[in-house]
Amino acid sequence: MVATRPMTIKEFEAEAREGSWELIDGEPVALNPSGGDSGWVAGEIFAHLREHVRTSSLGGVFTTDVGFILFDDRAVVRSPDVAFVRRERLPELTDGFVPMAPDLAVEVLSPSDRIPDAMSKVAMYLQAGVRLVWLVDPLQRSVNVFSPDASPKTLIESDVLDGSSVLPGFSIPLVEIFI
Amino acid sequence: MVATRLMTIQEFETSPLPGRWELIDGEPIAVTPSSGRSSRIGGRVYSRLADFVEPTEIGWAFPADAGFILFGDRAIVRSPDAAFVRRDRLPEEPAGFVPIAPDIAVEVLSPSDRQPEAIAKVAMYLQAGVRLVWLVDPYKPTVTVFQPDASVIVLGESDILDGGEVLPGFSVAVVDIFA
Numbered sequence: 001m002v003a004t005r006p007m008t009i010k011e012f013e014a015e016a017r018e019g020s021w022e023l024i025d026g027e028p029v030a031l032n033p034s035g036g037d038s039g040w041v042a043g044e045i046f047a048h049l050r051e052h053v054r055t056s057s058l059g060g061v062f063t064t065d066v067g068f069i070l071f072d073d074r075a076v077v078r079s080p081d082v083a084f085v086r087r088e089r090l091p092e093l094t095d096g097f098v099p100m101a102p103d104l105a106v107e108v109l110s111p112s113d114r115i116p117d118a119m120s121k122v123a124m125y126l127q128a129g130v131r132l133v134w135l136v137d138p139l140q141r142s143v144n145v146f147s148p149d150a151s152p153k154t155l156i157e158s159d160v161l162d163g164s165s166v167l168p169g170f171s172i173p174l175v176e177i178f179i
Numbered sequence: 180m181v182a183t184r185l186m187t188i189q190e191f192e193t194s195p196l197p198g199r200w201e202l203i204d205g206e207p208i209a210v211t212p213s214s215g216r217s218s219r220i221g222g223r224v225y226s227r228l229a230d231f232v233e234p235t236e237i238g239w240a241f242p243a244d245a246g247f248i249l250f251g252d253r254a255i256v257r258s259p260d261a262a263f264v265r266r267d268r269l270p271e272e273p274a275g276f277v278p279i280a281p282d283i284a285v286e287v288l289s290p291s292d293r294q295p296e297a298i299a300k301v302a303m304y305l306q307a308g309v310r311l312v313w314l315v316d317p318y319k320p321t322v323t324v325f326q327p328d329a330s331v332i333v334l335g336e337s338d339i340l341d342g343g344e345v346l347p348g349f350s351v352a353v354v355d356i357f358a
Contacts, residue, residue, distance in 0.1 A: 114327070115305060115325070115327050116302060116306045116327050119301060119325065120299075120303075122298055123295060123298040123299035123301070123302045124299075126294060126295035126298055126299075127295045127296075127299060135331070137330045140330045144330065144331040146294070147294070148293070148294050148295050149294060150294065151294070151314075151316040151321050151323060151333070152298075152314075152323045152331060152333055154330070154332060154333040
């Protein structure tokens, strides 16, 4: 499907569409449903984050399908598989998209995902000001950690994923999130 | 500097811009000169590639400054800090810009480089079909390896960087790159 003209965020938000979509510089792009494996892993990460955030009152954790307006000056709405926003930045939530980039964005790869597209998404999150990006690969049982001011890191199944300064005190042994 | 209108690759190639530039979707972008350490490390990677490649017919090694036309349908010319192109994709040494994306692209970070832009550049190389991207961080020191169909791998000083299927037989100890 080719858009005849770029769509605004408002038009994108108002239009009924089947399935999950993102808006990339005015162009609606359909999202493939996740594989069961990646959906499970995303759910495990969400559950761990939710538990940590509930006890620490750090902020809000979002499941997949929530649209984030990443930039003020670009028509971009993206939906990380899991996201976290710190309390002091958390806006009053409405039925609309979240009007800011999250502090943490988590992407879980499905077998149908292409690495070049995943890396483009990671780059876009970092350019939007996301402070921590976890790119989770359930097949390799690894997590790549990206942040705007440090080189990428690769964690394997025997490692512990931590929340750095974005989610102080959060840590999760990766063996607990992979099936 | 803001371009008043977008430039074609041909205009970019023939216009005498002072300094180093890349062309990103028709817009000329100035490239900041590298730090001394980054430049020497980029030169070292290029030398290793050239020493390996030149006695063979396998392909061409390029130092920094060569312009590559990354896409058939976008006005993008970028200059990796070192690159390799297989001869079966490029039979003759090009007189102008290299008309295709390289098989290996090497980026060496300078202190002035921002991680989000570096990751965006890596993503663009992968989207263009580059099969192996080495992101070298002299200040960690690490080499992060990106491929279009495999997870990201971060190599430290005790690891060996190899050419994989793209450049079989090539290998260099990471510690030697940073020596």
